[in-house]
Amino acid sequence: MRRGWLAVAAATMTALTACSSGGGGTSSADAPSDPAKVSGDITVLTNRTDLVQDGTLKKYAAEFNKLYPGVKVNFEGLTDYEGETKIRMNTESYGDVLLIPNSLSVGQYPTFFAPLGDTSLATTFDYTDHATVKDKVYGLANIGVANGFVYNKAVWAQAGITEWPATPEQFIEDLKAVKARTGAIPYYTNYKDGWPLTNWSNVLGSPGCDAGARDALADTDEPWTAGKDLHAADKLLFDIVHEKLAEPDPTTSNWENSKTLIGSGKVGTMWLGSWAVSQMQAAAKAAGQDPSTIGFMPFPARSGGQFCSVLRPDYQYAVNVHSKHKDAARAWLDWFITKSGSAAAEASISSVKGAALPDSLKPFQEKNVRFIQESQSKIDIVNKIDKASEIGITSQDYRRRLVDVARGSAGGDADSFFKDLNKKWSDSRRTIAG
Numbered sequence: 001m002r003r004g005w006l007a008v009a010a011a012t013m014t015a016l017t018a019c020s021s022g023g024g025g026t027s028s029a030d031a032p033s034d035p036a037k038v039s040g041d042i043t044v045l046t047n048r049t050d051l052v053q054d055g056t057l058k059k060y061a062a063e064f065n066k067l068y069p070g071v072k073v074n075f076e077g078l079t080d081y082e083g084e085t086k087i088r089m090n091t092e093s094y095g096d097v098l099l100i101p102n103s104l105s106v107g108q109y110p111t112f113f114a115p116l117g118d119t120s121l122a123t124t125f126d127y128t129d130h131a132t133v134k135d136k137v138y139g140l141a142n143i144g145v146a147n148g149f150v151y152n153k154a155v156w157a158q159a160g161i162t163e164w165p166a167t168p169e170q171f172i173e174d175l176k177a178v179k180a181r182t183g184a185i186p187y188y189t190n191y192k193d194g195w196p197l198t199n200w201s202n203v204l205g206s207p208g209c210d211a212g213a214r215d216a217l218a219d220t221d222e223p224w225t226a227g228k229d230l231h232a233a234d235k236l237l238f239d240i241v242h243e244k245l246a247e248p249d250p251t252t253s254n255w256e257n258s259k260t261l262i263g264s265g266k267v268g269t270m271w272l273g274s275w276a277v278s279q280m281q282a283a284a285k286a287a288g289q290d291p292s293t294i295g296f297m298p299f300p301a302r303s304g305g306q307f308c309s310v311l312r313p314d315y316q317y318a319v320n321v322h323s324k325h326k327d328a329a330r331a332w333l334d335w336f337i338t339k340s341g342s343a344a345a346e347a348s349i350s351s352v353k354g355a356a357l358p359d360s361l362k363p364f365q366e367k368n369v370r371f372i373q374e375s376q377s378k379i380d381i382v383n384k385i386d387k388a389s390e391i392g393i394t395s396q397d398y399r400r401r402l403v404d405v406a407r408g409s410a411g412g413d414a415d416s417f418f419k420d421l422n423k424k425w426s427d428s429r430r431t432i433a434g
Contacts, residue, residue: 039070040325049077127313139316145273191250194396389428
C-alpha cells in the first residue's frame with residue numbers, strides 16, 4: 001500500500017487527546033554525532049507493506065548497519081496505516097519511528113513526537129514548516145510530491161488524445177473518448193480503499209496557481225462555489241462519476257489491483273501524487289508493458305497560460321516521544337532521508353534541498369508547468385473551521401458521499417451537495433470567528 005502525504009489534517013484526533021494525558025514530555029531526538037555510540041532495537045511503522053514484504057526495507061537496514069552496527073531496525077507494515085496508527089497512539093507503543101498520521105493536527109505534535117531540532121533544519125530540508133510548532137520541528141519528509149493525474153499514455157493515444165486537457169470540460173471530453181475508443185475504464189476512483197480520494201484536496205492551489213489557496217479557506221464563506229479550487233476539484237470528480245467514466249462498481253475497487261489495471265491499460269487515469277508513477281510503471285513492467293507508457297499530467301486548468309502543480313511533503317517521519325532509543329530512531333530517520341537513496345529509487349522528489357527532479361516530472365519542466373509550494377500560515381484556523389463543520393476536507397468520507405450522490409446511490413445532485421458543504425463551512429467559520 002502507498003499513499004502520499006495528502007494534507008495537513010483538518011480533523012483532530014479527539015480520542016488521542018483524551019487518552020494522552022498531555023503526552024511524554026519534551027525530550028528531544030537529537031542527531032547523534034558518533035555512530036559507534038548508538039545502540040538499541042527500534043521499530044519503524046510504515047504504510048509500505050510492499051517494501052516490507054519484498055525485502056526492500058531490510059536491504060536498506062543492512063546498509064544502515066554498516067554505519068550504525070549497534071542498532072537493530074525492525075519494520076512493521078500496516079495495511080490500514082491511518083486507522084491502525086490512530087488506535088495505537090492511545091498508548092505509548094506506536095513504534096520508535098513512524099509516519100505522522102494525517103488525522104493528527106499540527107498543534108498535537110509535541111504531545112506525541114520528540115522535537116528533531118529548530119527551524120534551522122529548513123536550511124537542509126524542504127517542508128519543515130509543515131511540522132513546526134513554536135520554532136521546533138517535529139517531522140521530516142523523505143520526499144515531496146507534485147500532484148496530478150497518473151495516466152496510461154498508450155490508452156490516451158489510442159483514444160486520439162495527444163495534448164494535455166487544459167480545462168475540466170476538455171478533460172471530461174477526453175475521458176469520453178477513452179471510453180468510446182478503447183476498452184479501458186477511463187478513470188478509477190479507488191473508492192473502497194478510500195484514502196486515494198483524499199488526494200483531491202491537494203488540487204488546492206493548482207487551478208488558480210495560488211500558493212495561498214488553502215490559507216484562503218480561513219477567509220472564505222463558500223469554498224464550493226464556481227471559481228474556487230475546491231469546487232473545481234469536486235465538480236470534476238462529480239462529473240467523472242456522474243458521466244459513468246469511472247469504474248462501474250466503486251465499492252469493489254482495490255488499490256493494489258488498480259496498479260495492475262492502469263499498468264496493463266485496463267484503466268486510463270487516476271488522480272494521485274507523483275510518488276505513484278514509479279509504482280504504476282513497475283506494474284506496467286510486470287504486465288509485460290513498457291513502463292514509459294505511464295505518464296503524469298497536471299490538473300486541467302491554466303493561469304496566465306501556465307499549468308500549475310502544488311508541491312507538498314509526503315508523509316513526514318517522526319520519533320515517538322516515548323521511545324527508549326531516540327538517538328537510534330533519529331539516526332535511522334536521518335540516514336533514510338539523506339543517504340538511503342530511497343527517493344531516487346522511488347522516482348520521487350527528495351526533501352533534501354537542491355536535489356534534482358525525477359525523470360517522471362521532466363515533462364512538467366519541458367511544458368513549463370509552474371511548481372508552487374503551499375503556504376501554511378493560516379492552517380490552524382482552517383483546521384478549526386473544518387473540524388467544527390464536520391466536513392473533513394482531507395478525509396475520505398465526504399468524497400465518498402460525493403461519489404455516491406454522483407452515481408445515484410445517494411439522494412441529491414451536485415448543486416445540493418455543494419450548497420450543503422458551503423452552509424456547513426460558512427456556519428462553522430462564523431462560529432470560529434466569533
